[in-house]
Structure formats: structure tokens, C-alpha cells
Amino acid sequence: MQSLSVELNGAIAAIALLLLVIQVPALAVLLSRLLQGPRRHSPLQPQPPLSDLLGTVSIVVPTLNEAARIGPCLDGLSRQSYEVREIIVVDSRSQDGTPELVKAVGEQDPRIRLITDDPLPPGWVGRPWALHTGFLHSSADSQWVLGIDADTRPQPGLVSSLIQTARRQGYDLVSLAPQFILKELGEFWLQPALLMTLVYRFGPAGGTLAGADRVMANGQCFLCKRSLLVELDGYTSARSSFCDDVTLARHAARHGATVGFLDGSQLLKVRMYEGAVETWREWGRSLDLKDASSIGQKWGDLGFLVAVQGLPLLSVLGFAICLRLGYTSLPVMAVLVLNSLLLLMRVALLWAIAPSYDFTQAKASWSFWLSPLADPLAVYRIYLSSIRTPTQWRGRSYS
Known part of the structure; x- marks a missing residue:
């Protein structure tokens, strides 16, 4: 013994x-x-627009059956000031009334325009295809293209703050970490643990980037110079990626672009998923970021x-x-x-x-x-x- x-x-x-x-x-x-x-970049704060920002931004919102969530998003975008030239909602043949809802809101804000993307080409994932379609239909007079997800709730001063920060810091591409809206017990228990996997791997939002392969991004609020998207052929480099935001950002960084991932908790809220089960199933699918990473x-x-x-x-x-x-x-x-x-x-x-x-x-x-x-x-x-x-x-x- x-x-x-x-x-x-x-x-x-x-x-x-x-x-x-x-x-x-x-x-x-x-x-x-x-x-x-x-030492990280402090959280961005709402900013009033400057006179030289007039019509500098085209916003693209990809949608597929988002009628239950897109209302607060469109309301928040309509409250952005004259820096927004157009708000292009790219719908992928929704069956829940999303197009009708968008058209109704568009009657109150002429900047809102609804288009339907073509059937998904081979090798493309739906979200980057919709964003690519919106980019191709955006005005060549806009200096910036801003991708916004339908489940977000943009706060007043968001777009102006983004543009001013990008100009001041010299960013070609910048995305924001949002403030999450959670409700149920299971969400509050699981979602922060999943979020922490990102913090542990890439550090806090606003921190110093350690090379293109460690770039982090968030497609829920993704601002890019139009000239850079033209150079990269839009979203084609991320066409087959289920984490297209990180894939595109890293591709841009490898081509010499200055990329930022900042704290936007004062500018952007998001209600991503309903409950812990949906959070586990949907968000968990892409958190490994394998589509943007080497083996x-x-x-x-x-x-x-x-x-x-x-x-x-x-x-x-x-x-x-x-x-x-x-x-x-x-x-x-x-x-x-x-x-x-x-x-x-x-x-x-x-x-x-x-x-x-x-x-x-x-x-x-x-x-x-x-x-x-x-x-x-x-x-x-x-x-x-x-x-x-x-x-x-x-x-x-x-x-």
C-alpha cells in the first residue's frame, strides 16, 4: 500500500x-x-459632424430575415448626420417581411435604399456576398464604406466619431467592439466566457496589434476606405469565410493597410442572439477564426x-x-x-x-x-x- x-x-x-x-x-x-x-486607445465617444464630412460615407446593411431586429438599426442609422450619403440595405430574399419594413422606413429617410442581391455564386458565403454587392452599388463619390449588421443599434454620433478617429489616427480600416445587450441568465453566464476567448488571444480592443496575422476585427461595424476596397477587389478575399471581417482585415493588413480595432461601447449596441443555446450554436461557429488563420x-x-x-x-x-x-x-x-x-x-x-x-x-x-x-x-x-x-x-x- x-x-x-x-x-x-x-x-x-x-x-x-x-x-x-x-x-x-x-x-x-x-x-x-x-x-x-x-495603454490602449480609449473608448470612442460620440462626435458632432464636421463640415467637410458631408456625404463621405456609404453604409451597407446585409439582411436575411431580419424583420424582428432591423428596426432599431435603421432608426439609429437614420439619426446619423449629413456625413452619411446613402444607406444601402442588401436583402437576400427575406421571407419574413424585411423588405417591406425597409421600404416603409425608407419613405421617412430618402438615404435608405433597398436592393436584392443576386443568387449566391459558387464559393461565396452569404454575408460577404451581400456586402460585396452593396459595395458595387455604392456611390463612387463616397470616401468610406461602412458595413453595419442588422442586429446593431447605432448611437448618435457613431459615424462622425468613426470617420474623425480614422482620419486622426491614419486608419485605412477600422472596426468597433460593441456593447452587448444580454437578458437571460444563461446568456450572462456563457457569453462573457466566449468573449474572453477573444480577449485572451488578441488582447483588449484598442490595444497594439502584433502583426497582420494577429489583427482582430468586428464586421458588425466595419469602416473601410473605398479606395482600399477597390484595390482589394471588394470582399472577394473573404468570399468563402465565415469570419469574413477578420479575414478581410488581415488580408488588408498584409497589403500594407493600417488597421484598427477599437472600443465602441459608447457608440454601438448589439443584441446578437436570443438565449444561451443560440449563442452557443451561432456565435460559437466562427469564434475559432480558422478561416482567417493558418492551421x-x-x-x-x-x-x-x-x-x-x-x-x-x-x-x-x-x-x-x-x-x-x-x-x-x-x-x-x-x-x-x-x-x-x-x-x-x-x-x-x-x-x-x-x-x-x-x-x-x-x-x-x-x-x-x-x-x-x-x-x-x-x-x-x-x-x-x-x-x-x-x-x-x-x-x-x-x-
């Missing part, structure tokens, strides 16, 4: 050493990214997430039990301390990301503070997404 205990102690110590070898370098990488937080980067990022987000909670629970049972070797103590530190960092980050959430419509916002318990599940979702190719997306089926 004593020999068995010695062997078990050695096995537990070996596992602890292996975890230390994996997690210590991963922690160093994580700290290098999170420490950008204090090595995809699996390297997954291994990194396992080390710093998936394992800490499980490790603390497991090695605390080992400690309770008398297995008190130095590696066991070290791995327990390391993973406790990772958990404390994760809890502290809740305060950092809290401004990214609108709590005013929440029914159970207290579950937000329990979201670290969903971290292993979030990392598992990234794994599932990494090994699967979507066959359905926003009502469309793909082979």
Missing part, C-alpha cells in the same frame, strides 16, 4: 510538472497581451486557451483535492498557486469587461459574475468549432 501511495504521489507530481511546463509560458504570453490594457495558428491558439482558460478551474479543484489527501509535493503546490492566480486574473477581468455589457435589460445579470465557471465549456466550444465546418448559417445551407 505504501509503495502504491509513493507511485501515485510521483504520478501526480509528474502531471503537475507537465502543467507547469505548459502553463508558465502561456501565462507570460497572456500577461504581455493583457498589460496593453492601461498552426488555429491549433496554437486552442492550446493556449486550454492552458490559460480551460484548465485553471479544473486544476484548482483537482489539485486542491490532492492537497487535501496529503499529496503535498512542490510541483503540486506550485501548480495550485499558478492556477489560483489565473482564476483570480479571470475574475478581475470581469470588472474590465463589464462596460462592454448593457445591464439595463437584464433579468439575471448576477450570473455574469459566475461566467468563469463556464470557461472550460467555452474552450470546448472553440475546439468543436475548430474541427467542424459550418453547414448552415443565418438560414442558408452550405455544402
